[in-house]
Amino acid sequence: xxxxxLQIENLYVNLNKSHILKDINLNVDEKDFLAIIGPNGGGxxxxxxxxxxxxxxxxxxxxxxxxxxxxxxxxxxxxxxKAYFDLNFPISAFEVVLMGRYNGLFKNYNKxxxxxxxxxxxxxxxxxxxxxxxxxxxxxxxxxxxxARALAREPKLLLLDEPTASVDPKMQKDFxxxxxxxxxxxxxxxxxxxxxVACQYVDKIACLNGNLFYHGTPEGSADAIxxxxxxxxxxxxxxxxxxxxxxx
Amino acid sequence: xxxxxxxxxxxxxxxxxxxxSVACGIVGTYVVVKKIVSISGGISHxxxxxxxxGYLIGINPVIAAIPFSILSAISIGLINKRIxxxxxxxxxxxxxxxxxxxxxxxxxxxxxxxDLFSYLFGNILTVPESDLYLMLLLDLIILLVVFLFRRxxxxxxxxxxxxxxIGIRVEFLYxxxxxxxxxxxxxxxxxxxxILVIALLSIxxxxxxxxxxxxxxxMIYSVLLGILLNISGLLLSYVFNLxxxxxxxxxxxxxxxxxxxxxxxx
Numbered sequence: 001x002x003x004x005x006l007q008i009e010n011l012y013v014n015l016n017k018s019h020i021l022k023d024i025n026l027n028v029d030e031k032d033f034l035a036i037i038g039p040n041g042g043g044x045x046x047x048x049x050x051x052x053x054x055x056x057x058x059x060x061x062x063x064x065x066x067x068x069x070x071x072x073x074x075x076x077x078x079x080x081x082k083a084y085f086d087l088n089f090p091i092s093a094f095e096v097v098l099m100g101r102y103n104g105l106f107k108n109y110n111k112x113x114x115x116x117x118x119x120x121x122x123x124x125x126x127x128x129x130x131x132x133x134x135x136x137x138x139x140x141x142x143x144x145x146x147x148a149r150a151l152a153r154e155p156k157l158l159l160l161d162e163p164t165a166s167v168d169p170k171m172q173k174d175f176x177x178x179x180x181x182x183x184x185x186x187x188x189x190x191x192x193x194x195x196x197v198a199c200q201y202v203d204k205i206a207c208l209n210g211n212l213f214y215h216g217t218p219e220g221s222a223d224a225i226x227x228x229x230x231x232x233x234x235x236x237x238x239x240x241x242x243x244x245x246x247x248x
Numbered sequence: 249x250x251x252x253x254x255x256x257x258x259x260x261x262x263x264x265x266x267x268x269s270v271a272c273g274i275v276g277t278y279v280v281v282k283k284i285v286s287i288s289g290g291i292s293h294x295x296x297x298x299x300x301x302g303y304l305i306g307i308n309p310v311i312a313a314i315p316f317s318i319l320s321a322i323s324i325g326l327i328n329k330r331i332x333x334x335x336x337x338x339x340x341x342x343x344x345x346x347x348x349x350x351x352x353x354x355x356x357x358x359x360x361x362x363d364l365f366s367y368l369f370g371n372i373l374t375v376p377e378s379d380l381y382l383m384l385l386l387d388l389i390i391l392l393v394v395f396l397f398r399r400x401x402x403x404x405x406x407x408x409x410x411x412x413x414i415g416i417r418v419e420f421l422y423x424x425x426x427x428x429x430x431x432x433x434x435x436x437x438x439x440x441x442x443i444l445v446i447a448l449l450s451i452x453x454x455x456x457x458x459x460x461x462x463x464x465x466x467m468i469y470s471v472l473l474g475i476l477l478n479i480s481g482l483l484l485s486y487v488f489n490l491x492x493x494x495x496x497x498x499x500x501x502x503x504x505x506x507x508x509x510x511x512x513x514x
Contacts (some may be wrong), residue, residue: 017308052413073415089281089406090463099403105360106396122483149410 003066005030005157006051006188009110011060013043013050019044024060024212028204030156033179033188035198036219038208039229044191045081047086048159048210051189052078066155074103076153078145081162087135094130095147098151099119113152120148123178140167147175149180158182159189164197195225254488257373261482261492264375267383268439268448269474271432274394276453276474277467278425282405285450287324287426291338292348292433292445294320299367299442300353309367310379314386315436320346329419370441370493372482382437390428390435401425402463439478440493451500452477454484455507477503 006028010154013021020043028034036044047054051062053069064072076101097120110138121127129137137145150158172183172194179188180201193199199205199218200247207213207224214224252258279288298316302309327338335363354361366374394401400421403411411418429449436445456469481496488495 021350054409054412073413077411078413080407080413083407083410085407086281086283086317088457090457090461091402091406092461094297095402096406099399099406099410100414102399102403102416104415105400111397136461241303 002030003031004028004063005065006189007061007063008051009061010051011062011154012058013046013055014058015046015055017112020051021057022211024208026206026212026215028187028189030187031185032182032204033183033202034190034206034207035195035202035203036189036191036206037193037195037225038213040059042209044208047160048078048161048191050077050190051159056110072157074153075156077150077153077158077186078158079158079163081165083142085099085134090132091130091134092130093126093134093137094121095143096134097134097148100149116152116154117148120152123151123182124148124162140171143167145173156186158186158188160188162191162193162196166190221235257375258486260375260380261372262441262479263380264372264383265478265482266475267387268436269471270382271385271390271435273452273469273471273474274390274430274467275432275462276310276449276451277456277470278401278405279429279449280453280457281463281466282425284426284429285446287335288341288429288433288470289446290324290343290346291317291426291430292349292436292442292449293322293343295433296314296350296367296442297346297348297353299437300350300351300357301379303357303361303364308378310382310437312432313437314319314431316346317433318427319431321430321500322423325419325423326417326425366441367437368441368443368493369499370437370439370440370444370496372492372496373486374479375438377390379438384436386431386435393424393428397421397424440496443496444493447497447500448474448478453506456503457512458507475505 006026008024008026011021012019013026025046036047044146046055050057051064051069053073062069065075094117094221097111097117098109100120101109101116118127121130122145126141126144126148129141134142143218144172147163164175167175177199182188190198190202202218204216205218205221206215207221214221215226268411280283295313295317299309299315301316302312305312309332324342327333328335354364363374400416404418404421404422432449433445436448442447452474453466455473456466460466460469467486477499478496481499482492484490484499485492487494
């Protein structure tokens, strides 16, 4: 049996004495493209943070490519939901992406790291902006810089927390096209509210609202999505609820 | 015209101005970009407790201020992360408790505290040679720590959450950064005093940050600007016979106003 990209067994996470995640079991194969959907407060970001070892689970176990979360940080690229930073911060786009190459105390960034940064900036068509100060970029460009920061790590597992929350439809499409390319090289897990759009691209969907309601192909997900969100969801197809179309 | 340079106290004052500029330029850059100006204010005022302790046990108050300000830096950092109280409140508690302790210690000390005023508001013209060596040593420690941890300090200043996700021990490094702030406060005490320290830690870096988008350049500009403005303040206070700490702060404040106007309309 090959090693799973991500293996979660009986995971419970409590924050401030309330149960955020209950009995989560989830297996993700290598080079899978998984979308995690669910209502606000359903524990989507918490799940990503637990995988990243930012939150300790109350119970259960997580393996990333067979490793414990604390030993797997080098394998993971992460795009936080919101980057809280000061717009006047004296830092260039290049330096932001270079942070993605961080490799431990006293380890200087070398030529290799710089090449990875250039590659990542190139993949997002942001190379020409590399010397720009971060606040001199538009919102969409900034988002691409943060995605490049995650990619510069050359991860095996890419975790994206609502990457398309603040981008226009054109960029959204470009972004998913980019992910379809990246999928050849890495496993991608994406948290999103754009259920309809995500369904056209991803291989699998997981519905999360405290519990994991569903994990499988997008086609079979309609009822579970409704169950998780506790309201009817029109997934796609203009007025035909509860049907999901694969990309044509 | 330059005959005042023959006086030893004046030479010491010039050297002090340079030593102070190194600390305030390098550390002040982090203070400004990480937005820890109020925390740094808390640490500097709390350092007064150490000065009082120095009077009480009869050692150089500047030396007594070192452990005291480091302890208060760590306390502010930990109170904020471990106990459910806002950073704002933690600063207020430490700020005032430290100063109150200083007052009590001085109360308890025998006799009169002659140069107390200089620890509160600074006097660059009375820095003894021994204090210059101490300032030089602290400057070297600050430079070394910042050089070794520059990648981590940059990352946690920019984005703590992402820093955690790439395996940086954010809490430890944040406390280390606050300790560096504490050391720079000690370097600055003799020149501007605990009450005015925060001007030197924030103004040169705030001005430099208006003109460049590289943190290394902000540091270099801040050091150079600090030297220029400190020496200007020193000369003005000598010529007009004004309190040197306050004069330096006024010069810094005016420089900031001019820089902001230039930036806005040029």
